[in-house]
Amino acid sequence: MQSGRARFELDGEPLQAPVGTLVFVPPDVKRTAFAEEPGTTLIALGGTAGKAYEPAGFEVWAPLGPLYNAGEYAQAADRGRELIKAHPEYHGLLYNVACCESLAGRTADAIEHLRLAIERSPSSASLAAKDPDFDPIRDDPAFKELVG
Numbered sequence: 001m002q003s004g005r006a007r008f009e010l011d012g013e014p015l016q017a018p019v020g021t022l023v024f025v026p027p028d029v030k031r032t033a034f035a036e037e038p039g040t041t042l043i044a045l046g047g048t049a050g051k052a053y054e055p056a057g058f059e060v061w062a063p064l065g066p067l068y069n070a071g072e073y074a075q076a077a078d079r080g081r082e083l084i085k086a087h088p089e090y091h092g093l094l095y096n097v098a099c100c101e102s103l104a105g106r107t108a109d110a111i112e113h114l115r116l117a118i119e120r121s122p123s124s125a126s127l128a129a130k131d132p133d134f135d136p137i138r139d140d141p142a143f144k145e146l147v148g
Contacts, residue, residue: 004040008033054121057090068096073103084113091121099133110134111142118146 006017009032010025017023017033025031033042060083067076080097087093094117101110114134117124128134129147137143 002041003037005036006033006040006042007036055090056092056095056121057087058092060087060090061093061096064096068100073100074106076100077104077106077109088116089120091117091124094120095124095127098128099131102134102137105136107137107140110137111140111146114143114146 002019004019006021008015008017008023008025010023011029011031015023033044035042061080064076064079064083067073067079077097077100080093080100083093084097094113098110098113098117101107101113114124114128118128125147128143134143
């Protein structure tokens with residue numbers, strides 16, 4: 001039995017999704033999803049043709065999203081580092097912590113976590129090359145070496 005309701009943001013545009021809604025999102029669209037009622041289940045499918053799916057650990061990072069959105073980058077980074085200890089396999093978690101560390105002025109930590117993210121998922125380098133969260137460290141030689 002399905003129940004609940006969700007809200008999506010697709011490139012900043014809201015989309016209400018009552019129970020049973022299917023949402024197709026092209027790969028280049030920035031997206032987020034929020035359960036609007038307790039007990040809501042969201043199922044996300046995605047991937048690249050011919051390539052095995054790599055879990056990024058978004059569900060582990062998601063509880064820290066409000067800290068990031070509030071500009072509490074140091075606190076999000078500190079809590080994210082604790083999550084990394086329990087889930088070091090998730091490149092998305094490493095990447096997001098690196099973003100927060102960059103924004104919090106923790107250059108060396110940001111570069112190290114970004115390096116680990118890139119080791120686990122090389123596509124993280126191309127994301128970081130365009131991500132404004134890395135603007136504070138963009139001119140650092142170690143960052144330039146990582147992203148090419």
